[in-house]
Amino acid sequence: MNLFSKLKGQHQAKKILVSAVSSNRLAHAYILAGPDGSGRLTAALDLAKARICPEQEKGFCGECKQCRQIDSMVHPDVRITLPKMKTTKGEEVVDLINARAKDGITPLRFQGNTYISIDQMREMSHRLSRKSFEGYGYVEIIYDAHRLRREAANAILKTLEEPPDGALLILITSRVSGLLPTVRSRAHTVRFGRLTTSVVKELLMERVGVSAETASRLALLSDGSPGLALELSRKKAKEKSKAEDVLKLIFSKSLGDMELATEMDVMSRKMGREGILVLCGEMTSLIHDMRRAIAGSRPLAREIVPDVVGADDESYRRMEKLFLLCEKRMRANVSPSMAFSTAAVSSRKRGA
Numbered sequence: 001m002n003l004f005s006k007l008k009g010q011h012q013a014k015k016i017l018v019s020a021v022s023s024n025r026l027a028h029a030y031i032l033a034g035p036d037g038s039g040r041l042t043a044a045l046d047l048a049k050a051r052i053c054p055e056q057e058k059g060f061c062g063e064c065k066q067c068r069q070i071d072s073m074v075h076p077d078v079r080i081t082l083p084k085m086k087t088t089k090g091e092e093v094v095d096l097i098n099a100r101a102k103d104g105i106t107p108l109r110f111q112g113n114t115y116i117s118i119d120q121m122r123e124m125s126h127r128l129s130r131k132s133f134e135g136y137g138y139v140e141i142i143y144d145a146h147r148l149r150r151e152a153a154n155a156i157l158k159t160l161e162e163p164p165d166g167a168l169l170i171l172i173t174s175r176v177s178g179l180l181p182t183v184r185s186r187a188h189t190v191r192f193g194r195l196t197t198s199v200v201k202e203l204l205m206e207r208v209g210v211s212a213e214t215a216s217r218l219a220l221l222s223d224g225s226p227g228l229a230l231e232l233s234r235k236k237a238k239e240k241s242k243a244e245d246v247l248k249l250i251f252s253k254s255l256g257d258m259e260l261a262t263e264m265d266v267m268s269r270k271m272g273r274e275g276i277l278v279l280c281g282e283m284t285s286l287i288h289d290m291r292r293a294i295a296g297s298r299p300l301a302r303e304i305v306p307d308v309v310g311a312d313d314e315s316y317r318r319m320e321k322l323f324l325l326c327e328k329r330m331r332a333n334v335s336p337s338m339a340f341s342t343a344a345v346s347s348r349k350r351g352a
Contacts, residue, residue, distance in 0.1 A: 003059040009199040021050045027188040028163040033176040034192025037227015044170045048139040073101040076133040083114035083147040105230045111272040121155040137166030145171035146178030160186035194224025221281040243282040261341040268337040276336040280327040287320045319347040
């Protein structure tokens with residue numbers, strides 16, 4: 001198997017990782033830093049294979065029992081630590097990881113104010129202090145590592161400073177600045193970027209078999225994130241977009257601003273960060289199509305656009321900017337409820 005063949009478009013990251021594996025010079029710890037859905041977990045699992053696979057002279061074979069278990073996220077010596085809340089149950093973590101392993105799309109993220117606790121890091125240290133189950137070493141993947149609480153980050157420092165033999169630590173983050181400088185200095189950082197629209201389109205057609213036209217639209221909405229594009233494709237296949245419902249609420253004369261904000265807050269809490277990010281993309285797509293319809297052009301993402309009384313191109317132009325800003329604010333870690341409610345209420349105001 002070609003090394004990191006599933007890692008699409010990330011040429012620089014792939015070059016660094018292939019070189020490290022091929023020269024047998026893997027570091028003891030890596031930070032895979034980049035936007036959500038950019039291939040960081042794919043790379044982490046392949047790094048795990050490079051450490052665990054018995055066919056290490058080839059990098060990894062991709063076909064043995066060890067490689068298959070890693071792909072299915074059930075290898076006893078390759079563990080994924082996720083941010084969670086105190087009330088999150090162990091079986092919920094297992095179910096989420098199994099769902100991601102099965103479909104390759106489900107975000108590895110719980111809703112709410114999640115974090116990685118010192119207890120989770122102590123559990124990891126305890127695992128690393130014992131002999132591995134299969135005898136090929138340990139790989140610990142810490143997902144959304146910027147959510148390490150300070151005491152948890154300090155706890156992991158000892159492991160990074162004195163790594164056990166045969167252990168590989170991989171920290172995945174979309175916000176490398178959220179890691180303590182002492183943590184960053186003790187791991188090798190590999191940067192992942194947003195992909196071109198053409199690469200995302202190709203990946204969509206290959207993974208989910210959508211048409212070229214649909215793949216193009218979803219790739220444009222994904223902001224260079226294959227993960228988001230795949231999530232968009234699944235949502236479009238499963239349910240009708242809520243974008244038209246949101247538009248109707250914004251222009252509803254029976255709702256005041258407070259009532260509208262409440263409706264958006266309820267929707268945000270129900271859909272979570274990933275769902276609202278997807279909905280923001282659907283809102284900008286819908287608004288763009290409505291502007292095209294006003295200008296006499298054919299909509300790009302739908303055959304028919306809704307008819308909204310009293311709205312003009314200037315209103316839609318402002319709304320488009322507001323929902324693009326909403327997405328940007330959420331990627332900067334503003335709460336979905338605050339960002340989405342602000343965008344919706346501000347869309348009503350002139351000069352917004």
